[in-house]
Amino acid sequence: MSDRVFINDVAARDGFQIEARWIETADKIAFIDRLSATGLAKIEATSFTSPKAIPNLADAADVMRGIRRAADVVYVALIPNAKGVERALDACTDELNFVMSASDSHGRANLRMTADQSLARFADMVRAAEGTSARLNASISTAFGCPFEGTVPAARVLEIVDRIEDLGIAGVTLCDTTGVANPLQVAALCEAVHERHPRIRLTLHPHNTRGMGLANALAAWQVGVRHFDAALGGLGGCPYAPGASGNICTEDLVHMFECMGVSTGVDLDALIATSETLPELIGHDVPGQVVKAGKADRRYPLPAAVAERQ
Numbered sequence: 669m670s671d672r673v674f675i676n677d678v679a680a681r682d683g684f685q686i687e688a689r690w691i692e693t694a695d696k697i698a699f700i701d702r703l704s705a706t707g708l709a710k711i712e713a714t715s716f717t718s719p720k721a722i723p724n725l726a727d728a729a730d731v732m733r734g735i736r737r738a739a740d741v742v743y744v745a746l747i748p749n750a751k752g753v754e755r756a757l758d759a760c761t762d763e764l765n766f767v768m769s770a771s772d773s774h775g776r777a778n779l780r781m782t783a784d785q786s787l788a789r790f791a792d793m794v795r796a797a798e799g800t801s802a803r804l805n806a807s808i809s810t811a812f813g814c815p816f817e818g819t820v821p822a823a824r825v826l827e828i829v830d831r832i833e834d835l836g837i838a839g840v841t842l843c844d845t846t847g848v849a850n851p852l853q854v855a856a857l858c859e860a861v862h863e864r865h866p867r868i869r870l871t872l873h874p875h876n877t878r879g880m881g882l883a884n885a886l887a888a889w890q891v892g893v894r895h896f897d898a899a900l901g902g903l904g905g906c907p908y909a910p911g912a913s914g915n916i917c918t919e920d921l922v923h924m925f926e927c928m929g930v931s932t933g934v935d936l937d938a939l940i941a942t943s944e945t946l947p948e949l950i951g952h953d954v955p956g957q958v959v960k961a962g963k964a965d966r967r968y969p970l971p972a973a974v975a976e977r978q
Contacts, residue, residue, distance in 0.1 A: 672931040674895045676710035676871065677703055677918050679946075680731075681746055683903025685715065685722050689951045693727040697734040699949065702942045703900070704738040707934040708918075712765065712897075715746035716755040732759035742803070748779065749789060753796040763803040766790055766837070770825050771814035774845070778809065783824075787831050794835050805839035806832045807873065812842070812849035812857065822857050829861055829868065839869040841897065844884065847877025851887035859891040871895035874916045876902060876955075881916035882924055889930070896921060900939070901946045901954030917956040919943050927964055936963065 680700050684691055691699075696714075703711050713735060719726035728745065737743060744763040745756045756764055768786030769775035775782050781789070790806065797804060811825050829840055842857065854872065861870055872888040872895070874881040885896055902917035922934045943959045 671894060672933060673889065673925055674709035675918060675921065675932055675934065676712055676742075676744065676895070676897045677708050677900055678712040678873075678897050678915060679703075679899040679901065679903045679918070681712045681715050681725065681744075682897075682905075682915060683899045683901070684950075685724050686905055687724060687903075687950050690724065691949065693730050693734070695949060696727070696731050697736075699942070699945070700731070700735045702938075702945070704736065704741050705935075706938045706942065707932075708741060708939075709895075709933065710742040710744050710763070712744040712746065715748070716752035716759075716761075717746065717748045721748075729755060729759045732756070732761055744805070746807075747793065750792045750796040753793050757797065757800055757802060761802060763805055763839075764793070764797060765841070766793055766804070766806045767809065768806065768828075769809040769814075769845075770820045770828055771810040771817050773816035774810045774814050777816070783828060787828070787835075790832070790835055790837070794837065803839070804837045805841060805869075805871070806837045807841040807843055808832075809843045809845045812844045812853055813846070815846045815848075822860060825857060826860060826864060829865055833865055833868060838867075839871065839895075840865075841871040841873050843873040843897075844875050844881075847875035847881065849874070849884050850880060851883045854884045855887040855891045858888045858893050862892055869895060871897060873897035875905070876914060876916050882920060885916060885921060886924070889925075901943050901956045901959070903946070903950070903954060914955060917954075917958070919956055919958045923958045923963060 714728040714731045715725050716728050742762045744765050745761045747764045772782040872893050874884045898918040898921045899915035900918045902914040904915040919939045922932045922936050925932050946954050
């Protein structure tokens with residue numbers, strides 16, 4: 669097998685945040701505990717944001733404190749501000765994922781601030797986390813295009829990554845927030861970030877809005893990206909980005925890599941079994957494909973009429 673890839677499942681945060689049905693805290697904890705047993709590298713469990721902004725994640729601290737932690741899993745929370753840093757650290761969060769937008773229009777809609785204002789806030793957030801063991805990551809929304817402004821120049825994204833690294837943040841996630849990216853674009857931007865910032869731990873966060881999510885993940889892998897966000901069942905979407913649908917599906921991504929001989933460290937059968945619980949949990953079907961069709965090595969008996977002729 670070639671180099672291992674590392675997958676961060678974001679269903680419990682990015683997926684649950686926009687569900688119409690309130691998911692009970694105990695059910696969120698049980699869901700994350702099942703994910704913990706599948707071999708995922710990371711799980712983004714919740715967000716320490718205002719309950720007024722994201723009511724479905726109002727139980728963030730209870731969830732983070734209540735999960736049964738696996739020693740080899742990093743537990744992540746999305747963090748909007750310095751107060752969120754304090755709450756997340758108090759709940760023993762392993763990794764703090766700061767969020768901003770490369771597009772000022774989306775930043776104003778989602779966070780009520782421009783990219784420059786977000787970066788200034790990041791500096792305060794980094795200071796709030798100093799002296800702790802928490803890892804820091806910065807997610808850049810609309811890195812490949814904005815639903816309001818259209819094209820976001822790659823030069824602007826690279827400038828933002830420059831400033832993030834200057835703050836001492838070791839990881840950057842490039843987010844295709846509304847699924848507008850194409851494989852050539854993804855490969856070019858990921859390669860440019862790698863060349864300019866070889867020490868940055870680069871993650872791709874693709875959405876499958878236009879059916880190119882797995883192709884974009886493959887394009888990123890081909891230029892050296894080894895860290896990916898995905899959501900079980902393909903859940904998710906940004907409530908402040910018109911037209912944004914779900915993330916790429918974790919079990920479909922794992923299946924693709926394993927079929928290619930690329931190690932993920934994930935027990936795909938256990939992942940599929942967990943995905944099968946989602947429709948009952950959230951009250952509707954999910955778009956994942958492998959959970960419906962089975963793995964590529966699934967075999968069926970010959971039709972009886974054919975078998976009789978042999």
